[in-house]
Amino acid sequence: MYLAGRPADDPRRPAMPERSFAAWLALGWTEDHPEAWLARDAAGQACGWYSLAFPERENTHLAYLSPLVGPAYRRHGIGTGLVRHAAEQARQRGRTLITAESRQGSPGEAFARALGARRGISDACRVLQLKTVPDGHLARLRSQAQAAAVGYSLMSWEGPVPGRYLVQVARLNQAMNDAPRSAEDEGQQWDVARVREDQARVAAQGLRYYTVAACCERTGELAAITQLGIEPPAPDCGFQELTVVARTHRGHRLGLLVKVAMLELLAGHEPLLERVFTGNADTNAHMIAINTELGFQLLDHWPSWELAVAEVLTWPASAQGRGGAAPEPPGARGRRAQS
Ligand SMILES: CC(C)(COP(=O)(O)OP(=O)(O)OC[C@H]1O[C@@H](n2cnc3c(N)ncnc32)[C@H](O)[C@@H]1OP(=O)(O)O)[C@@H](O)C(=O)NCCC(=O)NCCS
Known part of the structure; x- marks a missing residue:
């Protein structure tokens, strides 16, 4: 799902190889001990996942969220369901604010705006092509x-x-x-x-x-x-x-x-x-x-997004994933891969 999404989500940087990706999912970037949750559809097919990290030494009001829905499953409410599920985990850990980031102009930005997230600080990614130096x-x-x-x-x-x-x-x-x-x-x-x-x-x-x-x-x-x-x-x-x-x-x-x-x-x-x-x-x-x-050249901008946990928890249940062919919300069959 991560690799299939790259052309829309992050087309200008190389994808993490499997070992790096697995280590990030298990350990996060520093010591934030993330949880990973997997969503499956009614046929048991994986259709989305999220990683949620709870900083412990500081920022104990925050939960860092990285949600991703397989490209074939997008626009069916699954992403919204992942955020709703993550907000419940965050509430249980006493966190009040969820933060995430997405590339400017990506589906992730449209999604964050649609959910009413507030735009926070933005990062810029750059690349140095050594041959051009x-x-x-x-x-x-x-x-x-x-x-x-x-x-x-x-x-x-x-x-x-x-x-x-x-x-x-x-x-x-x-x-x-x-x-x-x-x-x-x-x-x-x-x-x-x-x-x-x-x-x-x-x-x-x-x-x-x-x-x-x-x-x-x-x-x-x-x-x-x-x-x-x-x-x-x-x-x-x-x-x-x-x-x-x-x-x-x-x-x-x-x-x-x-x-x-x-x-x-x-x-x-x-x-x-x-x-x-x-x-x-x-x-x-x-x-x-x-x-x-x-000689670094600008690639793209990565705004961060903030959503209050309490706000997400007021969303109607229908925001957890729509019916018909839509996959189940992750809470129904979520699997805690790491904690
Ligand atoms: C962002 C992401 C998780 C959304 O997943 P999703 O299952 O498609 O999201 P939803 O179906 O719940 O979308 C909810 C609303 O967000 C908006 N939205 C989502 N994707 C959109 C897009 N590509 N263009 C415009 N609006 C979009 C729409 O308003 C949508 O409601 P609608 O379909 O009824 O119009 C998915 O695109 C993804 O995995 N992106 C890569 C990772 C990422 O950027 N994560 C988000 C970090 S903030």
Whole structure:
């Protein structure tokens, strides 16, 4: 269903390979321990599913929803039924707000608007086609950045974060809370356990995972970091993950420096790499400026949507899936794949 929906739902980015998809369904992106529910039609055929994550360290009023209906089953009320079912799970967990995201111009956006969801913050996805980067461009950017980054040195590693850096990597993740986010989002609380959980997700997805960090020579602390994953079945594509500069080290072009150094590292380690995908909040002017300097091109926008749980629970029962050939609402035959 996920793959069949791609041409309408997310046509410009490669689909997650099966292993990555399964790990995301089981683990989510950080430590949100999502549930997955499957809807079947009267003949037992799977026709839709949703993943629902309940953050535990912060944002305990939120539930992150990813609903999907197989293309052949759309416009029969199943999507609405999935949201109604998810709202009941959210209520049972004490959550008051459901959030989701969809590509601007996709069926998901029309659906969210039809349900009366409020538009929240929007992300923009970009891609860097490595072949289009002019010769010498990265070297020029690196020397500009290095001139502003006197007193910092670069380091890199592949795979898990070395134990001696776990605390600092947690601190850098926490520094992401300065980046633009929705008014409803409290920002994430990071500690070493959460870094380890994130690494468990990377391992479960089977990613080749690279980190470049800038170290402040005076204090020895990590000042900036960038991380990127590559799916072994699709070594032509890289997916940017965290990039952040700690607040007290901003203004030294460290964001640009670590990203240029990452591209140089990948040139040596990933000979089949052709493009790198990234996403930032539309309002994250500093990060977008760096990506534009590197040559990233805009692909599409991904607004987030918010629906109050209490509001969904007032929807009439008929909104849970229409009759006739329509599949059953997921609650009737839902299967809890993960909890
Ligand atoms: C979004 C999605 C879950 C909708 O599933 P669905 O079963 O087709 O949804 P419903 O039948 O309950 O649609 C409810 C209403 O949403 C609106 N809607 C849904 N899809 C639409 C589309 N492609 N164009 C215009 N309106 C649409 C309609 O008003 C529809 O009511 P109607 O059919 O009576 O006119 C499905 O398109 C999908 O899986 N998309 C990919 C994943 C995604 O974007 N998820 C949503 C994240 S917010």
